[in-house]
Amino acid sequence: MSPVSIVDIARLAHVSPSTVSRALQDHPRISPERRAEIQMLAERLGYRPSQVARGLVTGRTRTFGVVATDVTDPFVAEVLKGAEAAARESGYGLLFAMSNRSPVLEIEAAEVLLDHQVDGLIVISSRAPEQYGVLARGVDRETGVLAPLVLVNNEHAGANIFSVRNDNEGGAREAVTYLRHLGHRRIAFIAGPAGGRSSGERLAGYRQGILANGLGPAPELVLSGAGLLEDGPCALDALLGVADPPTAVMCYNDLAAIGLLAAAARAGVRVPGALSVIGYDNIPLSAYTVPALTTVEQPKAAMGREAVTLCLRVLCGESAANIVLQGQLIVRESAGPPQLKRS
Amino acid sequence: MSPVSIVDIARLAHVSPSTVSRALQDHPRISPERRAEIQMLAERLGYRPSQVARGLVTGRTRTFGVVATDVTDPFVAEVLKGAEAAARESGYGLLFAMSNRSPVLEIEAAEVLLDHQVDGLIVISSRAPEQYGVLARGVDRETGVLAPLVLVNNEHAGANIFSVRNDNEGGAREAVTYLRHLGHRRIAFIAGPAGGRSSGERLAGYRQGILANGLGPAPELVLSGAGLLEDGPCALDALLGVADPPTAVMCYNDLAAIGLLAAAARAGVRVPGALSVIGYDNIPLSAYTVPALTTVEQPKAAMGREAVTLCLRVLCGESAANIVLQGQLIVRESAGPPQLKRS
DNA sequence: TTGTAGGCGTTATCAG
DNA sequence: CTGATAACGCCTACAA
Numbered sequence: 174m175s176p177v178s179i180v181d182i183a184r185l186a187h188v189s190p191s192t193v194s195r196a197l198q199d200h201p202r203i204s205p206e207r208r209a210e211i212q213m214l215a216e217r218l219g220y221r222p223s224q225v226a227r228g229l230v231t232g233r234t235r236t237f238g239v240v241a242t243d244v245t246d247p248f249v250a251e252v253l254k255g256a257e258a259a260a261r262e263s264g265y266g267l268l269f270a271m272s273n274r275s276p277v278l279e280i281e282a283a284e285v286l287l288d289h290q291v292d293g294l295i296v297i298s299s300r301a302p303e304q305y306g307v308l309a310r311g312v313d314r315e316t317g318v319l320a321p322l323v324l325v326n327n328e329h330a331g332a333n334i335f336s337v338r339n340d341n342e343g344g345a346r347e348a349v350t351y352l353r354h355l356g357h358r359r360i361a362f363i364a365g366p367a368g369g370r371s372s373g374e375r376l377a378g379y380r381q382g383i384l385a386n387g388l389g390p391a392p393e394l395v396l397s398g399a400g401l402l403e404d405g406p407c408a409l410d411a412l413l414g415v416a417d418p419p420t421a422v423m424c425y426n427d428l429a430a431i432g433l434l435a436a437a438a439r440a441g442v443r444v445p446g447a448l449s450v451i452g453y454d455n456i457p458l459s460a461y462t463v464p465a466l467t468t469v470e471q472p473k474a475a476m477g478r479e480a481v482t483l484c485l486r487v488l489c490g491e492s493a494a495n496i497v498l499q500g501q502l503i504v505r506e507s508a509g510p511p512q513l514k515r516s
Numbered sequence: 517m518s519p520v521s522i523v524d525i526a527r528l529a530h531v532s533p534s535t536v537s538r539a540l541q542d543h544p545r546i547s548p549e550r551r552a553e554i555q556m557l558a559e560r561l562g563y564r565p566s567q568v569a570r571g572l573v574t575g576r577t578r579t580f581g582v583v584a585t586d587v588t589d590p591f592v593a594e595v596l597k598g599a600e601a602a603a604r605e606s607g608y609g610l611l612f613a614m615s616n617r618s619p620v621l622e623i624e625a626a627e628v629l630l631d632h633q634v635d636g637l638i639v640i641s642s643r644a645p646e647q648y649g650v651l652a653r654g655v656d657r658e659t660g661v662l663a664p665l666v667l668v669n670n671e672h673a674g675a676n677i678f679s680v681r682n683d684n685e686g687g688a689r690e691a692v693t694y695l696r697h698l699g700h701r702r703i704a705f706i707a708g709p710a711g712g713r714s715s716g717e718r719l720a721g722y723r724q725g726i727l728a729n730g731l732g733p734a735p736e737l738v739l740s741g742a743g744l745l746e747d748g749p750c751a752l753d754a755l756l757g758v759a760d761p762p763t764a765v766m767c768y769n770d771l772a773a774i775g776l777l778a779a780a781a782r783a784g785v786r787v788p789g790a791l792s793v794i795g796y797d798n799i800p801l802s803a804y805t806v807p808a809l810t811t812v813e814q815p816k817a818a819m820g821r822e823a824v825t826l827c828l829r830v831l832c833g834e835s836a837a838n839i840v841l842q843g844q845l846i847v848r849e850s851a852g853p854p855q856l857k858r859s
Numbered sequence: 860t861t862g863t864a865g866g867c868g869t870t871a872t873c874a875g
Numbered sequence: 876c877t878g879a880t881a882a883c884g885c886c887t888a889c890a891a
Contacts, residue, residue: 178867178868178869179868179869179870180868188877189877189878189879190868190870190878191869191871191877191878191879191880192876192877192878194868194869194870194871195870195876195877198870202876202877203877204876204877207876207877221627221630221631222631222868223572223631223868223869224631224632224633225568225571225572225577225633225867226572226867226869226883227868227869227870228869228883229566229568229569229572229867229868229869229870229882229883229884229885230868230869230870230871230882230883231869231870231871231883232883234568234632236611236632239612243597244587244593244596244597244600245590245593245594245597245800247588247590250587250588250593253587253612254586254587254588254614257587257612257613257614261613261614261625261628266611266612266613266628266629266632267611267612267613268579268609268610268611268612269582269596269600269609269610269612270600270604270609270610271600271601271604282604284564285604285609286609287564288564288565288566289567289568289577289579289609290566290567290568402800402801402803402804405804431801431804432804434804434806435803435804435805435806435808438806439806457588457745458745458774460745460778461745461748461774461775461777461778462778462805463777463778463781463782463805463806465778521883521884521885522884522885522886523884531861531862532861532862532863533862533884533885533886534861534862534863534864534887535860535861535862537886537887538860538861538886538887541886545860545861546860546861547860547861550860550861565884565885566883566884566885568883568884568885569867569883569885569886570884570886571867572867572868572869572883572884572885572886573866573867573884573886573887574867574885574886575867
C-alpha cells in the first residue's frame with residue numbers, strides 16, 4: 174500500500190540499496206544480469222523514484238518554474254503550451270504561478286517557485302525584470318551554477334538571465350508598411366500595457382514605420398490600452414473623436430483588435446471599408462473573427478519551447494544566448510484599401 | 517552565496533538547529549525572545565526554507581498537481597486561473613501538465629505529478645477517469661491519507677476521488693427550452709469530444725429539452741464535433757445539407773459556436789435571422805463576437821477554486837463532498853426568433 | 860525551554 | 876562490480 178522504495182527492492186533482491194540505485198539509473202559499473210533483474214523487479218513492484226528525495230540530494234528537481242501574467246490570455250496560454258511540451262519531452266515538470274499583471278505578485282510568485290527549488294525560472298511577459306538580478310538563488314552545490322532565468326517577451330541584462338523575444342519593432346513596422354501600401358495615411362496605434370516591454374517596442378516599431386513611410390508623426394493617433402478585449406469600445410470612441418480620424422488602426426495585440434472589431438460592428442463602422450484593423454500575436458481565434466483578422470504572427474509555442482531549451486542548455490553547461498524570433502504578417506480580411514469618402 | 521540553511525542560522529544564534537526550526541514555525545514551546553531573535557536573524561539572512569527538504573520529512577510538498585487537456589482552451593485556462601489563485605492563497609503551488617486530449621498522456625502526466633509527491637491531483641476534463649482508481653498513490657505516512665483526486669468536469673466513483681461539476685444537463689436543457697420559446701422547432705446540436713463526459717451530459721440535456729418541449733427527436737440534427745473552433749465550417753455544411761434544415765443550433769461549447777458564427781458569416785447565413793446559435797461556457801470572448809454569443813455560463817474560476825478547496829479539506833481530514841455548480845443562460849444576440857421564410 | 864538523535868528516500872564517495 | 880556510510884535540509888520524538 175505504502176509506496177515502494179529503493180530499500181524494499183533491495184531486500185527482495187538481496188542486494189544493497191546502492192546497487193538498486195545504480196541498476197535503476199543505468200550506472201556503468203554494474204553487472205548486466207543484476208541490472209536486468211533489479212529493473213524487472215522494480216517494474217513489477219511498481220516502483221517510482223521519489224523526485225523529492227532525489228531532489229534533496231542532487232540539488233535538481235527536474236522542474237522548471239513558470240510565472241505568467243495571466244493564463245487566460247491566449248498568447249500566454251500558447252507559450253505555456255509550447256513550454257510544457259518541451260519540458261515533458263525532457264522529463265521535466267512545470268511549476269506554474271500567475272502574477273495577475275502585478276509586479277509585486279510576480280516577484281512573490283518567483284520566490285515561491287524558487288523555494289521549491291526549480292532548476293530554472295521562465296517568466297512570460299515580466300513586469301518587473303529589473304528585480305531578478307538580486308533574486309538570483311538556487312545555487313547548484315557542485316557546479317556552482319545558478320538556476321537560469323529566462324524572460325519571454327522581455328529582457329534584462331544580468332548573469333544567468335536570458336531572453337526569448339519576438340522582433341516586436343520589426344513586426345509592427347511591417348504592419349504599418351503594409352497599411353501604407355494599402356493607401357492609408359492616417360494610421361492609429363492602440364498601445365499595450367504601460368509596464369510591458371513589448372508595448373514599448375511595438376510602439377517604437379509603429380513610429381518607425383510611420384516615419385519610414387513618409388508620414389508625419391501624429392501623437393493624437395496613439396491611444397492607450399491594456400492589451401485586453403475591453404480596450405476595444407473605449408479605443409473606438411477615442412478614434413472617432415479625433416479630428417481627421419484615422420482610416421486604419423494597428424493594435425497592440427489580437428485581443429484588443431477583436432474588441433475593436435466588435436465595437437466597430439456595434440457602431441456601424443464597416444471593417445475594413447471604413448476602418449482597417451491589424452492585430453498582433455495571431456492567436457487561433459483571429460482566424461475566426463468576422464472579418465478575419467489581419468495580424469502579425471508570433472511563434473508562440475516555439476517561444477515556449479526555446480525558453481525551456483535555454484534552461485536545459487544552461488543546466489548542461491552548454492553555451493546559451495538570447496533568442497530573437499521573427500514575426501510574420503498574416504494577411505486576412507480586416508485590412509484593405511481606405512474607401513473614398515462619399516462627399 | 518549558497519542558500520542559507522537552518523544550521524547557518526543556528527550557528528549564528530548559538531542555538532541548535534531544532535530550536536531554529538521551532539522558532540521559525542511558531543512552535544509553542546519556545547521562549548518569545550529567542551523566537552523573535554531567530555526570526556529576525558532568519559529574515560536578515562534571507563533564509564528561505566527548502567520545500568524539498570521539508571517535503572521529504574513531512575510527506576507534504578505544499579503542491580497540487582493539475583493536469584488538463586489543453587491550456588489553450590479558454591475554459592481550461594479560466595479553471596486553471598481560479599485554481600492557481602486559491603492555491604496560492606493557501607500557500608500552495610501548482611505543478612502543471614497537459615494531456616493534449618490523449619488518455620494515455622493524461623495518465624502519464626498524472627504519474628509524473630505524483631512522482632513529485634503532489635499533495636493532491638486535479639484533473640480538468642479527464643478523458644480517462646476510470647484509470648485513476650488503480651493509480652491511487654502518495655500515502656501520507658502519519659495519517660494514512662491518500663493524495664485526493666479531484667475531477668473537474670467529470671466524475672468517477674472511488675475512495676478519495678471527488679468531483680467538481682457543472683449541471684451540464686440542466687444547462688443544455690435550459691438552452692433548448694429558450695430556443696423553443698423563441699419559436700424554434702428544428703433545433704440541432706453539435707456534440708463535443710467523443711470521450712468527454714460533459715459531451716454526453718450536454719447531449720442528454722439537449723435531448724431532454726427536445727422532448728420536454730414537445731418536439732420529436734431528430735437524430736439527423738445531432739452532429740459530431742470536437743469542441744474546437746474548427747468544428748464550425750464542417751458543422752455548417754452538415755447543417756445546411758439536412759433536409760428540412762434547423763433554424764437553431766446549440767453547440768457543445770463557445771469555441772464551436774464561434775467557429776460556426778464565422779462559417780455562417782462567410783456563407784452568408786445571417787445569425788440570428790436565418791440561424792440562431794447558442795454556445796456553452798461563456799468564455800470572455802463570447803461577449804465580443806458579432807453578433808454577441810448567447811451562451812450558458814459555467815462558473816469556471818469558481819470550479820477551479822472549489823477543486824483546490826476540496827483537496828485542502830481532504831488533507832485537513834475534514835469532510836468533503838462532490839460539488840455541482842449551476843449554470844445560467846446568458847442571453848445576448850446570437851439567438852432570436854426564427855425568421856419566416858420568404859416563400 | 861532547549862538540545863540530541865534519528866530518519867525521510869536517494870545519490871555519491873569511498874573501500875572492499 | 877558491490878556494499879557500507881555519509882550526506883542533502885528539515886522535522887520531531889525523546890531526553891535533559
